[in-house]
Amino acid sequence: MAEKNRGISPDLLIHPGETISDLLEARNIAQKELAQRAGVSEAFLSDVIHGKKDISKGLAMGLEYALGLPRSFWLNLQANYDAELLSLQEEDSIQEEEKAVLTSIHEVIDYLKKRSVISDKLTQEQMIIGLRRLFQVSRLTGLRTLAPSGAFRMSDKAAINQDVLGAWLCLCKIQGSGLQVDTSFDPDRADELVSAIKRIMLTNRGDLQKVLKELFAKYGIYFSIVRNFRGAPVHGYIARNEDGTYQMVLTLRGAFADIFWFSLFHELGHIINGDISKPGSFIDTDCIKDEKKEAAADDFASRSLIDPASYERFLDQGIFSFSAIKEYAQTQSVPLYVVIGRLQKEKVIPWTWYHRYKTRYKWAES
Known part of the structure; x- marks a missing residue:
C-alpha cells in the first residue's frame, strides 16, 4: 500500500483559475476581453480566476476557442484539483x-x-x-454490515466480532479476485469431483493446498485457504459468480485433518445442493441458520466420506480395535484418521483412543 505525503494545506493547492491568470498575463489579454471571447460574464470568470468557482463545461469549451487549449485540458485540470482537494479532506472525514x-x-x-x-x-x-x-x-x-454476504459455517462456541468477520470476508473476496477458473460448475460431475478429492486425501502430499486449488479449478470452483482470526470463528465461505463459477474458502481453524475434510465436503455440499440458486451468497451462522440446508450439507459430507450402510454394519459389529478401524478405512478409501475422528465425535470411542494417529495440518498461505 503506497504512502502519501501529508501535511500540505488546501491553501497551497493550485486552483485551475491560476492557470487562466498566468495565460492572461503571458498573452497580454485583459480579463474582460477573455470573458467576451469565452462567452461568459466577467464576474464569473473573475470568480474562477480567484478560486471561488470551478471551471464549468461551458467555460472549458469557451476557453478552447479563446485560448486554443482543448476543453479536455481545462476539465482535467479541474478534475485533478478536485481529487487533490478531496484527498486532503479524507483525514477530516x-x-x-x-x-x-x-x-x-x-x-x-x-x-x-x-x-x-x-x-x-x-x-x-x-x-x-x-x-x-x-x-x-x-x-x-x-x-460490520458485510457479514451477511457469505455462506458460513460458524463455530458453536467462539464469540463473533462483526468488524473482524467483515474484514475476513473482504480478505476472501480479495483472494478470490486473483483466481482463474475456465469452466462453470456442473453438478452432474459431482461424483467425479468427490472421487478425485478422496484420491488426493490418501496421497498425504506436502503441496496439498496447491493440488486442491488446481483440482477445484477444473470443476468451476475457486478454492483457497484464508487465515482465521479471533472474532471470526468461520470454517468456510461460498459465493456464486455471474458466470456460474463458485468461490469456496476454508479457514485454518480445522487443524485436525478429519475436521478439515469434513468442512470441505460440507461446503461442497452447499454448492451441489443448490443452496445458492443465483449469483450472490448465503449465510450460515449460529444466529441465522437454515437447519435443513445445514443438515443436508452435513449429510452430503458424511456420505461422501463414508458409505452410510457400511458404517452402520461396522458399528453393529462393535469391534473398534486399531486393526479393525484401519481395515474399515481402507474399504472406504479414506485415511485412518477420518474414521477415528468420526467415532470420537459420535462418542463411540473415547477422545483418548488412537489420538496419536490423528493428522494435523499446518497450512502455508499462498
Whole structure:
C-alpha cells in the first residue's frame, strides 16, 4: 500500500483559475476581453480566476476557442484539483468510531503487515484511509454490515466480532479476485469431483493446498485457504459468480485433518445442493441458520466420506480395535484418521483412543 505525503494545506493547492491568470498575463489579454471571447460574464470568470468557482463545461469549451487549449485540458485540470482537494479532506472525514475499529481488527492488521500488504509505518489516519481502499468501504464501520454476504459455517462456541468477520470476508473476496477458473460448475460431475478429492486425501502430499486449488479449478470452483482470526470463528465461505463459477474458502481453524475434510465436503455440499440458486451468497451462522440446508450439507459430507450402510454394519459389529478401524478405512478409501475422528465425535470411542494417529495440518498461505 503506497504512502502519501501529508501535511500540505488546501491553501497551497493550485486552483485551475491560476492557470487562466498566468495565460492572461503571458498573452497580454485583459480579463474582460477573455470573458467576451469565452462567452461568459466577467464576474464569473473573475470568480474562477480567484478560486471561488470551478471551471464549468461551458467555460472549458469557451476557453478552447479563446485560448486554443482543448476543453479536455481545462476539465482535467479541474478534475485533478478536485481529487487533490478531496484527498486532503479524507483525514477530516475519519470518525472516532473508525479508530475503534482499528483496535477491533488489530489481528487482521498485523497479518496484513506481515504479508507487506500494508506498511507498518503508517499513521493512524493513513491506516484507516488505506484500509478503506483495501476493503473497498467508505467507512471502516461498514465492515460490520458485510457479514451477511457469505455462506458460513460458524463455530458453536467462539464469540463473533462483526468488524473482524467483515474484514475476513473482504480478505476472501480479495483472494478470490486473483483466481482463474475456465469452466462453470456442473453438478452432474459431482461424483467425479468427490472421487478425485478422496484420491488426493490418501496421497498425504506436502503441496496439498496447491493440488486442491488446481483440482477445484477444473470443476468451476475457486478454492483457497484464508487465515482465521479471533472474532471470526468461520470454517468456510461460498459465493456464486455471474458466470456460474463458485468461490469456496476454508479457514485454518480445522487443524485436525478429519475436521478439515469434513468442512470441505460440507461446503461442497452447499454448492451441489443448490443452496445458492443465483449469483450472490448465503449465510450460515449460529444466529441465522437454515437447519435443513445445514443438515443436508452435513449429510452430503458424511456420505461422501463414508458409505452410510457400511458404517452402520461396522458399528453393529462393535469391534473398534486399531486393526479393525484401519481395515474399515481402507474399504472406504479414506485415511485412518477420518474414521477415528468420526467415532470420537459420535462418542463411540473415547477422545483418548488412537489420538496419536490423528493428522494435523499446518497450512502455508499462498
